Amino acid sequence: xxxxxxxxxxxxxxxxxxxxxxxxxxxxxxxxxxxxxxxxxxxxxxxxxxxxxxxxxxxxxxxxxxxxxxxxxxxxxxxxxxxxxxxxxxxxxxxxxxxxxxxxxxxxxxxxxxxxxxxxxxxxxxxxxxxxxxxxxxxxxxxxxxxxxxxxxxxxxxxxxxxxxxxxxxxxxxxxxxxxxxxxxxxxxxxxxxxxxxxxxxxxxxxxxxxxxxxxxxxxxxxxxxxxxxxxxxxxxxxxxxxxxxxxxxxxxxxxxxxxxxxxxxxxxxxxxxxxxxxxxxxxxxxxxxxxxxxxxxxxxxxxxxxxxxxxxxxxxxxxxxxxxxxxxxxxxxxxxxxxxxxxxxxxxxxxxxxxxxxxxxxxxxxxxxxxxxxxxxx
Amino acid sequence: xxxxxxxxxxxxxxxxxxxxxxxxxxxxxxxxxxxxxxxxxxxxxxxxxxxxxxxxxxxxxxxxxxxxxxxxxxxxxxxxxxxxxxxxxxxxxxxxxxxxxxxxxxxxxxxxxxxxxxxxxxxxxxxxxxxxxxxxxxxxxxxxxxxxxxxxxxxxxxxxxxxxxxxxxxxxxxxxxxxxxxxxxxxxxxxxxxxxxxxxxxxxxxxxxxxxxxxxxxxxxxxxxxxxxxxxxxxxxxxxxxxxxxxxxxxxxxxxxxxxxxxxxxxxxxxxxxxxxxxxxxxxxxxxxxxxxxxxxxxxxxxxxxxxxxxxxxxxxxxxxxxxxxxxxxxxxxxxxxxxxxxxxxxxxxxxxxxxxxxxxxxxxxxxxxxxxxxxxxx
Numbered sequence: 065x066x067x068x069x070x071x072x073x074x075x076x077x078x079x080x081x082x083x084x085x086x087x088x089x090x091x092x093x094x095x096x097x098x099x100x101x102x103x104x105x106x107x108x109x110x111x112x113x114x115x116x117x118x119x120x121x122x123x124x125x126x127x128x129x130x131x132x133x134x135x136x137x138x139x140x141x142x143x144x145x146x147x148x149x150x151x152x153x154x155x156x157x158x159x160x161x162x163x164x165x166x167x168x169x170x171x172x173x174x175x176x177x178x179x180x181x182x183x184x185x186x187x188x189x190x191x192x193x194x195x196x197x198x199x200x201x202x203x204x205x206x207x208x209x210x211x212x213x214x215x216x217x218x219x220x221x222x223x224x225x226x227x228x229x230x231x232x233x234x235x236x237x238x239x240x241x242x243x244x245x246x247x248x249x250x251x252x253x254x255x256x257x258x259x260x261x262x263x264x265x266x267x268x269x270x271x272x273x274x275x276x277x278x279x280x281x282x283x284x285x286x287x288x289x290x291x292x293x294x295x296x297x298x299x300x301x302x303x304x305x306x307x308x309x310x311x312x313x314x315x316x317x318x319x320x321x322x323x324x325x326x327x328x329x330x331x332x333x334x335x336x337x338x339x340x341x342x343x344x345x346x347x348x349x350x351x352x353x354x355x356x357x358x359x360x361x362x363x364x365x366x367x368x369x370x371x372x373x374x375x376x377x378x379x380x381x382x383x384x385x386x387x388x389x390x391x392x393x394x395x396x397x398x399x400x401x402x403x404x405x406x407x408x409x410x411x412x413x414x415x416x417x418x419x420x421x422x423x424x425x426x427x428x429x430x431x432x433x434x435x436x437x438x439x440x441x442x443x
Numbered sequence: 444x445x446x447x448x449x450x451x452x453x454x455x456x457x458x459x460x461x462x463x464x465x466x467x468x469x470x471x472x473x474x475x476x477x478x479x480x481x482x483x484x485x486x487x488x489x490x491x492x493x494x495x496x497x498x499x500x501x502x503x504x505x506x507x508x509x510x511x512x513x514x515x516x517x518x519x520x521x522x523x524x525x526x527x528x529x530x531x532x533x534x535x536x537x538x539x540x541x542x543x544x545x546x547x548x549x550x551x552x553x554x555x556x557x558x559x560x561x562x563x564x565x566x567x568x569x570x571x572x573x574x575x576x577x578x579x580x581x582x583x584x585x586x587x588x589x590x591x592x593x594x595x596x597x598x599x600x601x602x603x604x605x606x607x608x609x610x611x612x613x614x615x616x617x618x619x620x621x622x623x624x625x626x627x628x629x630x631x632x633x634x635x636x637x638x639x640x641x642x643x644x645x646x647x648x649x650x651x652x653x654x655x656x657x658x659x660x661x662x663x664x665x666x667x668x669x670x671x672x673x674x675x676x677x678x679x680x681x682x683x684x685x686x687x688x689x690x691x692x693x694x695x696x697x698x699x700x701x702x703x704x705x706x707x708x709x710x711x712x713x714x715x716x717x718x719x720x721x722x723x724x725x726x727x728x729x730x731x732x733x734x735x736x737x738x739x740x741x742x743x744x745x746x747x748x749x750x751x752x753x754x755x756x757x758x759x760x761x762x763x764x765x766x767x768x769x770x771x772x773x774x775x776x777x778x779x780x781x782x783x784x785x786x787x788x789x790x791x792x793x794x795x796x797x798x799x800x801x802x803x804x805x806x807x808x809x810x811x812x813x814x815x816x817x818x819x820x821x822x
Contacts, residue, residue, distance in 0.1 A: 306757020378685020
């Protein structure tokens, strides 16, 4: 038994056995992840970066090329001493991802996403009030249409859906869609014959922001503001699902007491001060100065709700996703000011609050990340 | 490239290469963890539980017996068909852990802890106002004394210290001890020649509660109430350290506005309503009914601070650690009631709020868990 000082944050808490094939799969993902994050490079650089031997690296590159995931990009152009090295990189168009965003109450949105996170095709269909089996049929139809459009291998299907969703893609409860204990991942997998990965829409948003939105810290909280208010939390790149898969339900925390009635039947929820339609109604007919006051008041409520969360988690980054005209101005400024007022400098000084750069495509992008991670081990 | 449906919560995000020896170490920890959690069992049961082959299991058991960590416990006593099986189990007294609790402002506390979490020896020394190098010397002296007392191999030293501590055991900032950027783990490792694992005291408390306090959920928040108020958060068994290692600073979140001045220089912090000396002062000379009101008011403030945290994390378990006469009564009841009032039923119905069963030994026990995890991969 060796005695050595080991960092304690990521303890080795084994729950299943490790096999030699796990080692190989791990190292294959390590190669993909290095190219995904670092861009094209030579096999020698890849070996240096991963710590794998030249032979193992070349074997894994050959295997991934045979699977059409990597491509030879010719020799390096800059002048160097010695033989020019051949670069290898991920083929962005080798395969495509079918992404679905079920978060909007009016339209079901879908897209094809390549391995760089670029959405190459958008489609949307009106829900027209469909729920239950009808809503599921619409989702399967759109996924099938997109897969047919793809004209190439589909890596998998990713879905961001409202509701409480377990780690196997079962929608435990999504009242607006009339879904309860619906195995959405299983249904789509049967319909399309590919791997399907489903997450809550706010959780998908957090993944999208992390991988393609320029997120920098260990802890990232994405607050989604639309008809409702939700949140997705990533800690060290891992989605937090919560003890009963209901993490992120910040929209129904009471922040005004006594407050206005909420759709959930309670009063003073964060949603009653922050949901987009309610904010727009309050802004109707106001002067610019009054509008700023309305938005700042909403920001202060958000800041007060976030203060204990940011302090407990020592969170580095908060991203707001929703209408920029509402969120990115007096509201964001007041959120930051209230956070600073209510937390210690050591906590508040290091937190950034910004808008998502991915706009309306955040859920679609995040749903694609579910597939990248689930199928290739990259994020 | 196989296409399959994979749960997405624990994505394979490789950052370092995996080696065959990682597989062996992983499986060795798997055997230890199975015996640690499941108690003594036969090699056959161990193979079934771990999924390892009989041969691999027997090899690993032999290796761990040679290292004196496992012991043969004779044949199973209950009658069974066939040959009686020999049981193997962890030797609780094979090795001992030196644990240190630096959280009390009056006394430095230490102990020897066996592999079952039992504290076999307690020692304490008055700090007598020592800070800086003098405080470090006292800590090293107590660790050395305990190691000498042990009379057997020391598995490692675990320390729960106030302050902000990084994952390598460097105390970045502990104002009360006058420590800044002090490599406490390194200093102790040099002094004692064994592995040293250091964590913030509230974080150590969370580990102690998780491993030896009967914690059940995925998410556990331990709130420590003493001179100050701190918190330690475990998610799926992993300590959350935060973007700048300052996670758990809930004591200085503003919960009363306008509130009373706090030691930190701000006002209305949770500490101003919950710290033990302040609560005791407020209870002086009160009637029983008044005392209940004072405690319930503090509980309501705690509940309101916890509501956004519990909702964002969908936290299953909150454990209060501190004086039971203050915490376990009207205060705890009011905390629960306020949490329910301020969060959705799906969140509030599943959270339990209870007192730690480990009492004053929680930090010492948790410091021992740091060593168990860091040295043996069990928790």
